[in-house]
Structure formats: structure tokens, C-alpha cells
Amino acid sequence: QVQLVESGGGSVHVGGSLRLACAASGYTTRRYCMAWFRQTPGREREGVARIGNFGTTTYYADSVQGRFTISQDNTKNILYLHMSSLKPEDTAMYYCAATMETSCYTFARSRYNYWGQGTQVTVSS
Secondary structure (H helix, E strand, O other), rough: OOOOEEOEEEEEEEEOOEEEEEEEEEOOOOOOOOEEEEEOOOOOOEEEEEHHHHHOEEOOOOOOOOOEEEEEEEOOEEEEEEEEEOOOOOOEEHHHHHHOOOOOOOOHHHHHHHOOOOOOEEEEE
């Protein structure tokens, strides 16, 4: 049974940093495409960053390009999202998601088989 458990969310001031972690069990993070999504009330869940199998490719939404970095610790089976220069508009529930695909070209939610429960990030001015 696959489980994804996020941690690392919290409250920070504008310009601050956070590192989110997604611990996977029953799943090998390095083998497949994984991603981070975020959602605010009343809005659709949006893709933030994704990483291909073995970390070969990464892709970022325009809104976070240059500020967020997605990475993996393959020895610990953990996916990370390093967030810096945080803005109030980054406030959201952040979700880790995993596919069973090696290709990694889309944020279409239907392609992601497993989801974590989410971790809240709040950025205040």
C-alpha cells in the first residue's frame, strides 16, 4: 500500500523559506515521476513542480520558477520542495503526488495515482 506523508509546512514572513518533505512508503520515489501541487480555498489544485525518474528532469510553474526547487533523497525515499523568497500568494495547502510513470510531462491530476494529505503553508506580510 502506497502512502505519502507531507511535513514541513508552517507560517513564515514574506521573503522567508521553508522545506517541505514527502515521505513515501510502499513506493520508490526515484523510479517514477512525482510532483508538488498546491490549493487554496475555492481554487483548483495547481501543479507547482515535478521531477522525473532518477531526477533526470525538473519542471516548475512560472509562478515559482527561480524560487522553488524540487529534489529527492533516494536513500531515504523522500521528495522535497525547497521554497525561498516566499510571497503571500504562495499561501496554500501543499500536496505531494506520485505517478506510476517514468515520463514526466504533465501536471494533469488524472496522471497522478497517489496523493498525500497535505501540509499548510502560510506566508504573511
